Amino acid sequence: MQKTIYWIEGDGIGREIWQAARPVIDAALAKESELKLDWQELLAGEKAVAETGSPLPEATMQALRGAEVAMKGPLGTPVGTGMRSLNVALRQSLDLYACIRPVRHFEGLETPVKHPERVDMVIFRENTEDVYAGVEFAAQTPEARKLIAFLREELGVTKVGDAAAVGIKPMTEAGSKRLVRRALRFALDNGKQSLTLVHKGNIMKFTEGGFRQWGYDLAAEEFADLTCTEKEPVPGRLVIKDRIADAMFQEALLRPEEYQILATPNLNGDYISDALAAQVGGLGLAPGVNMSDTLAFYEATHGTAPTIAGQDKANPGSVILCGALMLEHIGVPRAAERIRTALGKAIAAKAVTVDLAAQVTGARVVGCREFGEIVGANL
Ligand code: NAI
Numbered sequence: 001m002q003k004t005i006y007w008i009e010g011d012g013i014g015r016e017i018w019q020a021a022r023p024v025i026d027a028a029l030a031k032e033s034e035l036k037l038d039w040q041e042l043l044a045g046e047k048a049v050a051e052t053g054s055p056l057p058e059a060t061m062q063a064l065r066g067a068e069v070a071m072k073g074p075l076g077t078p079v080g081t082g083m084r085s086l087n088v089a090l091r092q093s094l095d096l097y098a099c100i101r102p103v104r105h106f107e108g109l110e111t112p113v114k115h116p117e118r119v120d121m122v123i124f125r126e127n128t129e130d131v132y133a134g135v136e137f138a139a140q141t142p143e144a145r146k147l148i149a150f151l152r153e154e155l156g157v158t159k160v161g162d163a164a165a166v167g168i169k170p171m172t173e174a175g176s177k178r179l180v181r182r183a184l185r186f187a188l189d190n191g192k193q194s195l196t197l198v199h200k201g202n203i204m205k206f207t208e209g210g211f212r213q214w215g216y217d218l219a220a221e222e223f224a225d226l227t228c229t230e231k232e233p234v235p236g237r238l239v240i241k242d243r244i245a246d247a248m249f250q251e252a253l254l255r256p257e258e259y260q261i262l263a264t265p266n267l268n269g270d271y272i273s274d275a276l277a278a279q280v281g282g283l284g285l286a287p288g289v290n291m292s293d294t295l296a297f298y299e300a301t302h303g304t305a306p307t308i309a310g311q312d313k314a315n316p317g318s319v320i321l322c323g324a325l326m327l328e329h330i331g332v333p334r335a336a337e338r339i340r341t342a343l344g345k346a347i348a349a350k351a352v353t354v355d356l357a358a359q360v361t362g363a364r365v366v367g368c369r370e371f372g373e374i375v376g377a378n379l
Helices: 014-032 046-052 058-065 086-093 142-155 173-189 208-222 245-254 266-279 317-329 333-348 354-359 368-378
Strands: 002-008 036-041 069-072 098-104 120-126 194-199 227-229 238-244 261-264 287-291 296-300
Touching: 002 058, 014 036, 014 317, 014 333, 014 368, 069 317, 098 173, 098 266, 120 173, 120 266, 173 194, 173 208, 173 238, 173 261, 194 208, 194 245, 194 266, 208 227, 208 238, 238 245, 245 266, 261 266, 287 317, 296 317, 317 333, 317 368, 333 368
Parallel strands: 002 036, 002 069, 069 296, 120 261, 194 238, 194 261, 227 238
Antiparallel strands: 098 120, 098 287, 287 296
16 A cells, blocks of 8 residues: 655655655554555755756646645745745645645653643635735835825725825635635544634634625524533534734633634734744744645645755754644544654753754754754654
């Protein structure tokens, strides 16, 4: 039995983190299953430019369009190609509409809060709409002036000054519902107790308020027997609740144990993912996955770390934990748990890469390769 995993090495520290991570992922799987991973490399970034002249060759896109599972290291933004970001290009052209980030604490990592272990959340962030849609016009340009004139003359909007830069915040019912549907399914499949819609609907009534309402509607339309609301709780059912985004930031610090699954529009999700990852001391360790209806695309959430590339200093933890998420997704959750426990043990034993040294009292700093070997041995 084989499962094809497409993978992109990535730029900068990409090569070394993969060299450390892949053996861990394969070994964890071998301990729990007959299944083997058939790793198929796809070219992107600098390696692709060197071999094909293009940072994102058509062969890579074609393979990804037909793929079920792929993983990637970080990609630098190539200069002078006219492409803003390969990551954004991949997300948009593959319609990777859900960005999913689990956040939990590893014992031994010092963090800015007293009880980081109370955080155990999974954030589902809408990935294609909202102010990230890229519809924005610079101040004082003919485009901005034209839009402002249209607002004034056609819609009677007088409070946007002539000199303003303007952006558009599109949010749709379909786009919001498919994100909430995915979060809801995950919550139900994993026996969670609550799902929280995080929005600013008090201020942005139709966009963010729409997200909130569409979220509740979706739960009532498609999951009526399995869900309830906070106001009318039903024992044994998943509670759907909502929080205004700024209040959610307070709650995340004050009562994190009351939140398990967050479903958010794009911008709120961007902020809260990083805030929560920092709260558990694990920004550099955070795994993530972007999903379409057909593809799960796992990615290290950090960048290419060019200043330490090739020096065996990088932390391969994010890719290793991406591997755990991937193994869970392909149906081997016990292998995933093995990886998390093994990585947790390495940190608890104070063996960490240099980026985490300041967060572990009495740390023994190890290189990228050694960290991978320790996690592998702990499996
Ligand atoms: P970065 O994440 O590469 O680096 C920020 C800081 O964290 C640096 O001090 C770096 O040394 C350190 N760091 C990052 N990952 C680390 C790891 N695994 N182990 C140890 N230390 C680590 O962010 P930066 O400098 O803003 O971006 C560098 C390049 O990466 C840019 O070209 C950017 O576009 C790209 N990038 C790509 C991302 C992706 O592919 N998902 C995400 C963020 C940035």
